[in-house]
Amino acid sequence: MAQMQRPAVAVHLDDLLRFASELAEREGFAPDRVRDVELAVEESLVNILTYAYPNRTGFVEVHREFDGRSLRVSVVDNGVPFDPLSVPVTGLTVDTARRGVGGLGILLVRRLADHVAYRRQEGANVLTLTFDRPPPTRTGDPVHPIRDDIMETQFQRIENTTLLAVKGRVDHKTAKAFEEVLKNTLDEASADGSPVLVLDLSGLEYMTSAGLRVLMIAAKTCTSRQQKLAVAALQPAIQEIFRISRFDLVLPVYPTVADALKALSPDAAVRWRE
């Protein structure tokens, strides 16, 4: 789980809520839903900024985590104990709440998130908002053009290992997005003390030098942080590209994800199921 801590003052609001919504965006939440995440987190933060520290400036933290199905965002402060869920919900609709942002904040949060939980823990208020990612809608819409700029990633944490499945095409059109995903994944892995990152490339169909460059940046980051990066399960064409670019000499390449885990993290290898 990655986290961001800032002084509980309004200037940091944007940073903090973007920290949460960015993960939603990256994990493929619809734009409307990403805005819901932002709005809910914003309301939670405004609440803290307004009430948690009446006599001093304290800190506020946002923790974020995606488990493959749901995004969990926790907003943490160690100010005055307050359970926002103790406020009763009556006659509130999301629309009226949107108009009344501020006063109805916490009620709005309960409407926007799929699940809200509060706990007081070690002198801190911890409000956890869960947003479920709906399954991707399959539309057979014939007017929808065939897209060649599709790159998808799927994230999984197994013991000390982060497994990132990369699918589709990584070229000059998608390299920036790929770079961002890899960077964030590595940052999170680093924050969580997860020293091993394995890229499952079995779904990667196409990659040019623009994508290879991103892999190299990730490899350099890993080296500087003493994390281990490996790629696994390359399709034959991608394997050839690795050989031609000499990337097979600078990145550890394994025939299967299982082989990579076995070599880099025996614990994860035991727990991993294909």
Added chain:
Amino acid sequence: MQVRFWGTRGSLPTSTGGASIREKIRQALRQADGRRWETDEQLEAFIDDALAFPVRNGYGGDTSCVQIASRREPTLLDMGSGLRRFGQQVMETPDQDRPTTFHFFMSHLHWDHIMGFPFFPPAYLPGNTIHIYGGHPENVLREAFLRQQSTPCFPVHWDQLGASIRFTRLETDRWHRINGFAVKLLRQAHHGGSFGYRIEKDGKALVYSTDSEHKQQDDTETEATVSFYREADLVIFDAMYSLADMITVKEDWGHSSNIVGADLCLRANVKHYCMFHHEPAYDDATLYEILQETRRYAEIVGEGKSLEISTAYDDMVLRL
């Protein structure tokens, strides 16, 4: 348009070397396998047809110098050690046909791109005019040549040259008309800056883009390169390193890789991609293998686009 390569090696001239020549002989003899030839023509045909390029020939070791055929006044790109052989050809031309005015476009002023000039006999002949164009300021251009021909680097000093030598800075972002060619420059990433040239004539376009590190880090820069290369008939490209080398140990050394060149040329719908500025450490067999690999790479990522790919060698002639 016709292009002749006088020098294609990067950074430093090389020689084939005895071991490599011996290897070529060994392979040729093995290939011949005791065969006999009735005539010289048959022997020549065997050499051409049966022996692979690195066995029957080689890429040569002279540094960057490329000529674009022009009517009266020769037009060249860079003055690497390959310029010596061009100068020799000029001097062997009968008096009445021998050119007296020359046009040189300079990518930049690193040693491997100017070292041929002291060995260019026409520079010593009074009455000749030599135009040297570049993207760098005129005083920077002049200084590089002046230093090269001064003590202790070279015995014949700059002011002892007989020809009239004129330096001209060419601005980027607009077309210039020089010696019948339309010429445009692009600033490239390299130590001290380098310039790519797009040269057009009779509906044909050539791009000379050497000593340039295409990191693909900055979209604006990459897009500028792609549009500079767009639909060119020939792109001569600095493919000095493998991609892995280029972005690890040799990052910021100012050169590109074979597959970055392929990607850029594919995106720009270039007709012919010519690899250039070869790593001095690579022998003929290695360069030949890299050519096969680059073709294979372009086949994989090109998705049906046709891109001709070659590796420049000294004395290669291309017709566009």
